[in-house]
Amino acid sequence: MGVVNFVFRASEDLQVLENYSDAPMTPKQILQVIEAEGLKEMRSGTSPLACLNAMLHSNSRGGEGLFYKLPGRISLFTLKA
Secondary structure, three states, X not given: OOOOOOOOOHHHHHHHHHHOOXXXXXXXXHHHHHHHHOOOOXXXXXXXXXXXXXXXXXXXXXXXXXXXXXXXXXXXXXXXX
């Protein structure tokens, strides 16, 4: 069985956080909106939540990141202002 790549782009998360929420969201909440709104095709056998979580964490580090992880909170993200 081969490994299936499941890539989230920051644009999907940006769209969710810009248009669907006035408050910080967890990766699970973001994924629920992405699925409900059909913003990304989901394939069976993939791990979309793990991929989304990794993308959010990697894009919340350093000054160049698009997202901000709230300090003291586990996996709660918002857009950088």
